[in-house]
Amino acid sequence: MNIRFKPKVFSSLFYLVFCITSISFGQSDPTGERRVTGTFAITNATVTIAPGKTQQGATIIIKNGLIEAIGSNLRIPIDAQTIKGDSLFVYPGFIDGATSIGVLRPNDPERPANFDPSNPPDEFAGITPWRSVLDHYDIKNSQINDWRKVGFTVAQIVPEGGMLPGKSAIVTYGGKESNNILAKNTALAARFRSTGGGRGMYPGTQLGIMAKFRDLYKNAELSSQHMRLFASNSGLSRPEINKTLEAFFPVLDKSIPVLYEVSNDLELRRAVMLQKENGFRLVVAGITDMDFALDAIKSSNAQVLVSFRLPNDKTANSNTEGLSDEMKARTQKVKDAYIQILGEAGKLEAAGIPFGFTSLGGRSNEMYKNIRLMIANGLSENAALAALTINNANILGIQKFAGTLEKGKLANMVISTAPLFAEEAQIKYVVADGYVFEYEVNNKKSNNNGNGKAVDLSGIWDYTSDTPAGSSGGTMEIKRDGTSYKGTISYDNPSGSGKASSPMNNIILSGNNLSFTFNVSAGGMSLEVSVSGEITDGDFSGSMSLSEFGSFPFNAVKKPNHLNQ
Amino acid sequence: MKDMKKLLYSLILALLPILVQAQFDGEFVKPRTGKFLLQNATVVTVTKGNIENGSVLIENGKILAVGKNIQANDAEVIDCSGQFIYPGMMDAGSRLGLVEVNSLPETQDYAEIGQVTPNMQALVAVNPNSVAIPVTRVSGVTTTLAVPSGGLFPGTAALINLNGYTPDQMYAGFKGVVLNFPSSARRSTWDRRSDEDIKKEAEAAQKTLNEIWGRAETYHQLQKAKAELQYYPEMEQLSKVVAGELPLLVEVNAATDILSAIEWIQSKNAKAILMGVAEGWRVADKIAAAGLPVIVGPMLSIPTRQSDRYDAAYTNPGKMAKAGVKVVIRSNDAENTRNLPFNAGFAAAYGMGKEEALKAITINAAEVFGVADKMGSIEVGKDATLFVSTGDPFETKSQILHVFIDGYRVPMSSRHIKLYQEFLERSPGLEKN
Amino acid sequence: MKMIKYILSAFLILGCFVTIAQTQKGSVLIKNATVLTVTNGTLENTDVLVENGIIKRIGKNLNASNIQCIDGTGKYLMPGIIDAHSHVALDAVNEATAPITSEVKMGDVVNPYDIGIYRALAGGVTISHAMHGSANAIGGQNITLKHRYGTSNPEDxxxxxxxxxxxxxxxxxxxxxxxxxxxxxxxxxxGVDAVIRNGFNEAIQYKKAWADYENAQKQKGAKPVPPKYDSRLATLADVLDGKIIIHCHSYRADEIYALINTCREFGIKNIVFSHVNEGFKVAPELAEYTMGASVFADWWAYKFEVYYSTAYNAAILMENGVITSINSDSGELIRHLYHEAGKAQRYGQLDDDQTLALITINPAKQLGIADKVGSIEEGKQADLVLFDGHPLSVYAIPQMTFVDGVKYFDINEDPDDMRLKVSASEALEPIFLREHEHRCMHGVDFFFTNFGRNLFNHTH
Structure with missing residues (x-):
């Protein structure tokens, strides 16, 4: 059976949610589900306040849904429930730049008998910018739990429908006692898809959609001009009130952006084209191949929400043995395209564009895996975290109360058992809107290299790397520095003969996974090289990513330690 | 009823004087047979080299003599000084005659309903009066294989000459049963099936094919054993293929499919000709090793894959010929079957060479269809199916001057030419008086 | 260290990409070729000097320092081929939802990754007119493209x-x-005639409403209310003002004649008829009142309205003084327009210059760019093709193609796989078989089956 929510039924359900909070006043909770206290203390944790800013052994006090304090040696309030943060890592709660989770698609209205498909009323044509997504939102959608479970605490919800489906809103993934709405009418949603309401209805393709957008925009401007004239003059014809055009008014005065959902670089360019012609604020969402359109992003100052959807590696299991050279080359092209997609987010970072992540097109159970792949291919962990937190707060305009862990901000956080993007990291708690959600954690192996022994990086490693220019190599000298590592890497001198060396930065060892970066300078230019991979029995096997230029094999062998001493 | 007939009869009688008196301009030129001597041409025999200042004598539909200094006092002499005589060009795959106007289903007689319809006879549906037939034959394309299309076994193709008023007058002595070999390729970008689904569907189609073939073999064995079988025209026709009386024309294009088809043909020990073979160049040595002839074309088509070199379709026949495959070229067209020589021209330019390309639309076709005793070259005793041109017929500049089919001199006219004659200088022009 | 060298070369490559992004202009000297100028006959053993994208000099024994020199001995140089009717490089072709869609712009949906652009270059085509489909009486605004393949920015x-x-x-x-x-x-x-007339008349009213508004604004103290904006009518008003050239898909003589009359009535002179299979029947009218006819070389009988056509169409039109071009309307034909033009010699025996004009200067005239391209003349843009034989021979193979003096195709240097963007999600590359391509070539139904690659983007 096909069950569909009718908008009316839904809004009454929604009303019910409001009622629950009000009628529960003066009532006990016979379900026993209500929490005992809203005050929490997370003690002695490693707290990443914002990307790149980490504090060890810190305590966080949460009260009334807000972060009351962060620091060491804090007095724990008497009504606080304590969460022992020893060996836990706390991050700001994630913000989903745009999502359709929980959003319902309004039913298409029934066509009248004299329906003219070449000139349909706006509602039929997918032009419903006056709609609020909140009227078509199911806060109880079970998928919301899946997304909170991976760390999301705030999301911008985008309406479903046609080319202009409505206005988006911002919600939290907090407790069920609240309606969880943070802001409404936050952006005008737009896309290059028609309604799907049947072939032969205008506008039916991107051609018509772009033309229709231009006409609506221009007429919204004229309509607003007419209204202003009418308000201050007499003897003028009365303006026709048109809810479609009115819905554009906050876009015209730039109080909200147009959130354009795009599926590839060419659609991104089309959104930018419209933006340049009309001058609105633009956010593009859902892209994965943006570096084909970096120039357009830069020239328009569009804000970018990147989908963490990634294709599967189609060539991973293909056996190229026995294939003709031609087929091998073809397989390699698919492989290269795959590697390129993995490096897209890194390239955006390298280009200095502060992007956010969106769950559009992605699946919650693939998020960490995909972001780790992006990190292995050039994205820094800080940028990855920023894309989930502060960048999205900025793009959504909620940085005053979300995006970082600071006193006075909403109590939204993600608490994991290991550094966030480490392979073995598991989410133990998510705090959303001051509500604490606890998750089961499996006991995985950690910090060993398969035979129970912890990996020790310190020592001298010989490495080789393969680029299209040939094979080369050098040494890495790594020393322990308290709980972390320091090191230098040598390589052939780019501007002369012999070897040159650079310090190794951001050395991160989590489990068997090692990653680090180093900078190479030549001819007045500097390039960051990032290396990541896995250690098995003293052998490091991974890849080296040169931001724009792709990713190449990088293998290293540690010299036996007694030789080093 | 009788009265009605009477009435009609008397009406016709009354009208007869008027009809007789009616005036007709010009005279309709019909194809005519006789004894013709084509003199002083370069005779491109295809099989026996070129004869400079040569002549060809035609009588009773046959080539009576070929060579220098041929005399025949009773023959109608056609002076061909400075001109060339070629054997009629054979298009080994076309819909000509099976369709009149391609967008009108009423005129589409090439695809029947059903997956297994080998009993559908293309020859039955050939329209001898199709407007496109004269349009085609004045280009020197004299013979085409009329190919049905559609399901797994869409029907039986037939070789026809482009002159005659009944299919039987046109029939040129070859038939073959078409098999659209199951494909494991992704068909264009609109094919949104997953890689796995494509594989599964191909396997299922392959299984179906084997089951049907198994049934045909059973039918054939029981028939041989003189069992009384229920009426089953599909298997009746397929059993002729099993028996080797009719060859299979196997339409197959993707490289992997070609390999599967070769394996399948060998496992069934079937007499087969490969058709389409768009990616034949990828597996040319395998086709050559299997000893299967191919009917390839058109050359004037886009490469099968976006990653292919832009000229992949142009170079395909040349690459296969070099690998030792016997190559025949088709247009796979209908109303523009006249483009066959240009397809051969592109094949020639892109690696096949002029001589091989000419063979691919003459003697190779005749040999593959088993009619080389009658067609495909200019030799004494063969059917007088040939044409005279001002030059290389692959060149667009060359004009085709005379066409003979089975000894009939066909009029060098068609609707296209008549419209040219009428409208080159229209009267009235822009102003009426 | 080789790795670092690679990094440095990557920097260099990056630098190149940046320059390509600003539509590159090239310089080249082609020596000792047979130059088919089209407008000024054939020049044997002649050099053509291109500087910064423009043909600087045509003559003998030309020299230039620091410019790449190409030996054209034994080769034929002709102007870049121009296709006046194409759908290559478009993500969408038909906004088939309304009888008039003059507001839509093909420039919005250009896809620079279409391999069809490169294949056209390999056939010597340097300019194509990327058109809206033929579903509507009045379709969208087309875009004239220069085949500068290799960019990801459609505007290039x-x-x-x-x-x-x-x-x-x-x-x-x-x-x-x-x-x-x-x-x-x-x-x-x-109805088609009436719909077009409706459009024109509404555009006249629309233009007047805006003119009235603008005039009222000039009055002191006046506060006029702006009329509604309608890009559909605004575009048609520009058509009426002669600012936009009409390219009209048409087949039958009666419909061609009817639109000629309507255009004359509305004072429109800038109109080219496309396909125009029965154009030969109204050749005197086309010659007198229009910018000409862009025809197929030999397509016919794929639908009823082209049943009474003739391959002699181009020749009849040319002999009657109609500006005539041969177009492709297909991702396949566009690759050998020189051969399609050659068919006008088989069917009507046009001479070489007349025949070459069909794919160079004449389509340039029809697109309003004949002062810039379409022939080899000093001062024109250096869109050129070098053939190994006379381009009207079936055996001639294009060797190099230049746009603005930049070489975009070289038969000896280009790798086989010229895709710019490869799908990472499909290991099984799609295969394009003649069967589908044939159906769309004979695009009976533009709405359901668009030409070329665009067919495959639309489900049936």
Whole structure:
């Protein structure tokens, strides 16, 4: 059976949610589900306040849904429930730049008998910018739990429908006692898809959609001009009130952006084209191949929400043995395209564009895996975290109360058992809107290299790397520095003969996974090289990513330690 | 009823004087047979080299003599000084005659309903009066294989000459049963099936094919054993293929499919000709090793894959010929079957060479269809199916001057030419008086 | 260290990409070729010097320092081939939802990754007119493209100095899509004519409303209310003002004649008829009142309205003084327009210059760019093709193709796989078989089956 929510039924359900909070006043909770206290203390944790800013052994006090304090040696309030943060890592709660989770698609209205498909009323044509997504939102959608479970605490919800489906809103993934709405009418949603309401209805393709957008925009401007004239003059014809055009008014005065959902670089360019012609604020969402359109992003100052959807590696299991050279080359092209997609987010970072992540097109159970792949291919962990937190707060305009862990901000956080993007990291708690959600954690192996022994990086490693220019190599000298590592890497001198060396930065060892970066300078230019991979029995096997230029094999062998001493 | 007939009869009688008196301009030129001597041409025999200042004598539909200094006092002499005589060009795959106007289903007689319809006879549906037939034959394309299309076994193709008023007058002595070999390729970008689904569907189609073939073999064995079988025209026709009386024309294009088809043909020990073979160049040595002839074309088509070199379709026949495959070229067209020589021209330019390309639309076709005793070259005793041109017929500049089919001199006219004659200088022009 | 060298070369490559992004202009000297100028006959053993994208000099024994020199001995140099009717490099072709869609712009949906662009270059085509489909009586605004393959920015392909053009369509396609498909006008050729007249008349009213508003604004103290904006009518007003050239899909003589009359009535002179299979029947009218006819070399009988056509069409039109071009309307034919033009020698025996004009200067005239391209003349843009033989021979193979003096195709240097963007999600690359391609070539039904690659983007 096909069950569909009718908008009316839904809004009454929604009303019910409001009622629950009000009628529960003066009532006990016979379900026993209500929490005992809203005050929490997370003690002695490693707290990443914002990307790149980490504090060890810190305590966080949460009260009334807000972060009351962060620091060491804090007095724990008497009504606080304590969460022992020893060996836990706390991050700001994630913000989903745009999502359709929980959003319902309004039913298409029934066509009248004299329906003219070449000139349909706006509602039929997918032009419903006056709609609020909140009227078509199911806060109880079970998928919301899946997304909170991976760390999301705030999301911008985008309406479903046609080319202009409505206005988006911002919600939290907090407790069920609240309606969880943070802001409404936050952006005008737009896309290059028609309604799907049947072939032969205008506008039916991107051609018509772009033309229709231009006409609506221009007429919204004229309509607003007419209204202003009418308000201050007499003897003028009365303006026709048109809810479609009115819905554009906050876009015209730039109080909200147009959130354009795009599926590839060419659609991104089309959104930018419209933006340049009309001058609105633009956010593009859902892209994965943006570096084909970096120039357009830069020239328009569009804000970018990147989908963490990634294709599967189609060539991973293909056996190229026995294939003709031609087929091998073809397989390699698919492989290269795959590697390129993995490096897209890194390239955006390298280009200095502060992007956010969106769950559009992605699946919650693939998020960490995909972001780790992006990190292995050039994205820094800080940028990855920023894309989930502060960048999205900025793009959504909620940085005053979300995006970082600071006193006075909403109590939204993600608490994991290991550094966030480490392979073995598991989410133990998510705090959303001051509500604490606890998750089961499996006991995985950690910090060993398969035979129970912890990996020790310190020592001298010989490495080789393969680029299209040939094979080369050098040494890495790594020393322990308290709980972390320091090191230098040598390589052939780019501007002369012999070897040159650079310090190794951001050395991160989590489990068997090692990653680090180093900078190479030549001819007045500097390039960051990032290396990541896995250690098995003293052998490091991974890849080296040169931001724009792709990713190449990088293998290293540690010299036996007694030789080093 | 009788009265009605009477009435009609008397009406016709009354009208007869008027009809007789009616005036007709010009005279309709019909194809005519006789004894013709084509003199002083370069005779491109295809099989026996070129004869400079040569002549060809035609009588009773046959080539009576070929060579220098041929005399025949009773023959109608056609002076061909400075001109060339070629054997009629054979298009080994076309819909000509099976369709009149391609967008009108009423005129589409090439695809029947059903997956297994080998009993559908293309020859039955050939329209001898199709407007496109004269349009085609004045280009020197004299013979085409009329190919049905559609399901797994869409029907039986037939070789026809482009002159005659009944299919039987046109029939040129070859038939073959078409098999659209199951494909494991992704068909264009609109094919949104997953890689796995494509594989599964191909396997299922392959299984179906084997089951049907198994049934045909059973039918054939029981028939041989003189069992009384229920009426089953599909298997009746397929059993002729099993028996080797009719060859299979196997339409197959993707490289992997070609390999599967070769394996399948060998496992069934079937007499087969490969058709389409768009990616034949990828597996040319395998086709050559299997000893299967191919009917390839058109050359004037886009490469099968976006990653292919832009000229992949142009170079395909040349690459296969070099690998030792016997190559025949088709247009796979209908109303523009006249483009066959240009397809051969592109094949020639892109690696096949002029001589091989000419063979691919003459003697190779005749040999593959088993009619080389009658067609495909200019030799004494063969059917007088040939044409005279001002030059290389692959060149667009060359004009085709005379066409003979089975000894009939066909009029060098068609609707296209008549419209040219009428409208080159229209009267009235822009102003009426 | 080789790795670092690679990094450095990567920097260099990056630098190149940046320059390519600003539509590159090249310099080259082609020596000792047979130069088919088209407008000034054939020049044997002649050199052509290109500087910064422009043909600087044509003559003998030319020299230039620091410029790449190409030996043209034994080769034929002709102007870049121009296709006046194409759908290559478009993500969408038909906004088939309304009988008039003059507001839509093909420039919005250019896809620079289309391999069809490169294949066209390999056939010597340097400019194509990327058109809206023929579903509507008045379709969208087309875009003239220069085949600067290799960019990811669609705008790099736009020929920015080409005038605006718009697609019209008559006959079976608009009447099927709207009349029989959607139950709205037009269902007949009467209706097509009426719909076009409606559009023109509404545009006149629209233009007047805005003119009135603008005039009122000039009055002191006046506070006029702006009329509604309508880019559909605004575009048609530009058509009426002669700012936009009409390229009209048409087949039958009656419908061609009817639109000639309508245009004369509205004072429109800038109109080219496209396909125009029965153009030969109204050749004197086309010669007198229009910018000509862009025809197929030999297509016919794929639908009823082209049943009474003739391959001699181009020759009859040319001999009657109609500006005539041969177009492709297909991702396949565009690759050998030189051969398609050659068919006008088989069917009507046009001479070489007449025949070459069909694919060079004449389509340039029809696109309003004949002062810039379409022949080899000093001062024109250096769009050139070098053939190994005379381009009207079936055996001639294009060797190099230049746009603005930049070489975009070289038969000896280009790798086989010229895709710019490869899908990472499909290991099984799609295969394009003649069967599908044939069906769309003979695009009976533009609405359901668009030409070329665009067919495959639309489900049926």
């Amino acid at each position: 392909l736009h020929m920015k100095d080409a005038p605006r053009t718009i697609k019209f369509a008559l006959g079976e396609n608009p009447t099927r899509v709207h009349g029989r498909g959607n139950g709205i006008q037009p269902r007949t050729r009467m």
